[in-house]
Amino acid sequence: MGRCVRALPTLLLSVNLLLMVFAGAALATAARLKWDPTLYVALREVFPREYRVVCALLPAAAALLVLLAHAALLALRCRPPARRALLATYAAGSLLLVAGEVGATLWVAGRVREWLGSAQAAELAHALRTSEYLAPLLQHLAYFHPLPERLRDILREAEEDAPRNAFAGGGAAAAVVLLQLLAAALALAVVCSPGRRARRWSKTRDPDTDTTTTPLSVRRGEERAPLRAVYKQGRLVLV
Structure with a gap:
């Protein structure tokens, strides 16, 4: 039992290290949403409000993850009273961040589901179906210049990668939430763990x-x- 208690701070640091990896990925995704035209143009035109919310929440959540990880690192180097206070603050902040992430994800998912049943989604689906008739034209134009063929390859690649990107994003979001819950549980376990026994002989x-x-x-x-x-x-x- 004592060995398990002594291993809790090490486990907490390891979980925070994994969370820092996801924080860097969130910052990279936020930068791509802001400056990569292949991604932000489509999202901005189809989901303008949701696009702005996600662009604001991703860097904010990543920054909070970094601050909480530094708070945990500082807490493990402090004396017991300050350590308990910092770790309790870390656990509360992690749980609040998880609640915000889950709430924002559910809101965006509800908005997307509502949009899928709208007339705008039906018009977009019809436009995508008509793009199949453009393939012979692009292939014919590629005889004069390779750009139309390249555009057709880009469209095909984007259509194939869309489900994979959705699964990857959902898996990463679930992993972040689970790691944050685990980190909060470890922090509370360190707070509630008994301190070292007093020495029997006072010297x-x-x-x-x-x-x-x-x-x-x-x-x-x-x-x-x-x-x-x-x-x-x-x-x-x-x-």
Whole structure:
């Protein structure tokens, strides 16, 4: 049991290290949503409000993950009272962040589901179906210049990669939520874990004689008389 308790801080640091990886991925995704035209143009035109919300939440969540990880690292280097306070704050912040992430994800999913049943989605689906008739035209134009053929390959690749990107994003979001819950549980376990037992023998050092005394007691007949074991120059002397 004691070994498990001592391993809790190490596990907490390991989980925070994994969370930092996902925080970097979230920052990279936020940058791509802001500057990669192959991704942000379609999302901005189809889901303008949801696009703005996601662009704001991704870097904010990543920054909060980094701050919480630094708080946990600082807590494990503090004394027990400050450590408990910082770890409790870390656990509360992690749970609040998880609640915000889950709420934002459910809101975006509800908006997307609502849009899929709208007339705008039906028009877009019809336009995508008509793009199949453009393939022979693009192939014919590729005889004069390779750009139309390249455009057709890009469209085909985007259509094939869309489900994979959705599965990858959903899996990453689920992993982040699980890691945050695990980190909060580990932080609370460290807070609730018992401290080190007090030493049985209290030792005092005399700065003048450079001796260490340990309180002892022995029986003399029917009485219990206190004694002191004094270490002087490597020898034990009972006083």
